Amino acid sequence: MKALSVAQALLWARQQLEAMDEAALDAEILLAHAIDKNRTWLKTWPEYILSEDQASRFEDFISRRRQGEPTAYIIGEQEFWSLTFKVTRDTLIPRPETELLVELALQRIPSDQMYTIADLGTGSGAIALAIASERPQATVWALDMSEPALKVAQANAESNQIDNVAFEQASWLSEWQHGLLDMIVSNPPYVAPNDPHLADLVYEPVTALVAEDKGLSDIREITQQTTGHLKPGGHLLFEHGFDQGAAVREILQQAGYEQIETVKDYAGLDRVTLGLCSKG
Numbered sequence: 001m002k003a004l005s006v007a008q009a010l011l012w013a014r015q016q017l018e019a020m021d022e023a024a025l026d027a028e029i030l031l032a033h034a035i036d037k038n039r040t041w042l043k044t045w046p047e048y049i050l051s052e053d054q055a056s057r058f059e060d061f062i063s064r065r066r067q068g069e070p071t072a073y074i075i076g077e078q079e080f081w082s083l084t085f086k087v088t089r090d091t092l093i094p095r096p097e098t099e100l101l102v103e104l105a106l107q108r109i110p111s112d113q114m115y116t117i118a119d120l121g122t123g124s125g126a127i128a129l130a131i132a133s134e135r136p137q138a139t140v141w142a143l144d145m146s147e148p149a150l151k152v153a154q155a156n157a158e159s160n161q162i163d164n165v166a167f168e169q170a171s172w173l174s175e176w177q178h179g180l181l182d183m184i185v186s187n188p189p190y191v192a193p194n195d196p197h198l199a200d201l202v203y204e205p206v207t208a209l210v211a212e213d214k215g216l217s218d219i220r221e222i223t224q225q226t227t228g229h230l231k232p233g234g235h236l237l238f239e240h241g242f243d244q245g246a247a248v249r250e251i252l253q254q255a256g257y258e259q260i261e262t263v264k265d266y267a268g269l270d271r272v273t274l275g276l277c278s279k280g
């Protein structure tokens with residue numbers, strides 16, 4: 001590539017990515033990362049000439065993005081709940097719609113009392129760390145069966161200086177031995193194995209995405225395992241697919257949960273279903 005200024009590099013990249021949503025934003029994020037600056041710096045120095053190394057890094061990033069690799073994996077991080085999360089190919093990229101689950105959880109967690117929460121299938125730690133950052137007096141357990149994902153989550157706790165989170169490698173609550181919980185939250189795999197959207201998600205770990213039984217098998221298994229682990233009146237909250245609200249409500253109902261409701265996300269789609277553990 002010939003010597004290019006920041007402005008020229010961005011123009012070239014936008015043309016390369018023109019078929020993709022967010023081409024302009026991706027171009028800026030990738031260029032900022034390639035030259036180790038932030039996006040404000042790019043706007044301040046549009047005439048800065050990229051070194052050969054910087055230009056070749058940027059070219060490589062744009063070529064990977066053109067092939068469909070998510071920007072978050074190329075730069076190795078993603079913003080969620082105003083925190084910066086390291087992400088790798090072992091972790092799902094945290095999605096903006098998952099902030100609804102965090103919001104609903106926080107509405108139910110007192111800010112002046114001890115409270116114990118488990119985040120099942122924590123991945124990068126997005127949900128557990130967002131909750132823990134807002135409720136320093138609470139203890140949040142972050143569980144995942146994937147050891148590499150848990151290592152990323154632990155690194156994210158350290159980089160965000162959050163110390164009220166404990167980590168455990170386990171399949172859901174099958175080995176839980178830490179007493180009764182006030183709340184369980186989970187964004188489990190919920191994509192059906194034959195869902196056509198999977199074709200757009202080839203970079204993310206299939207174990208983070210896909211569940212049998214029309215995407216409901218993990219939600220069903222987790223719900224069954226919560227029996228005996230939640231305090232009476234404790235909360236269970238699931239993120240799920242836009243067309244799974246009725247099925248998840250029924251799963252919670254059959255397990256004896258009360259005050260079950262489904263909450264829509266900002267796009268108006270069913271996204272989170274929650275219920276209260278029966279007081280018996």
Ligand SMILES: C[S@@+](CC[C@H](N)C(=O)[O-])C[C@H]1O[C@@H](n2cnc3c(N)ncnc32)[C@H](O)[C@@H]1O
Nearest residue numbers: 094121122123144145146171172187188189208
């Ligand atoms: C949809 S991802 C959610 C990641 C993260 N909580 C988020 O919202 O970005 C589901 C997570 O569940 C984990 N998982 C899948 N099966 C599991 C199991 N049987 N026990 C524990 N974790 C599991 C995956 O490793 C993955 O990290």
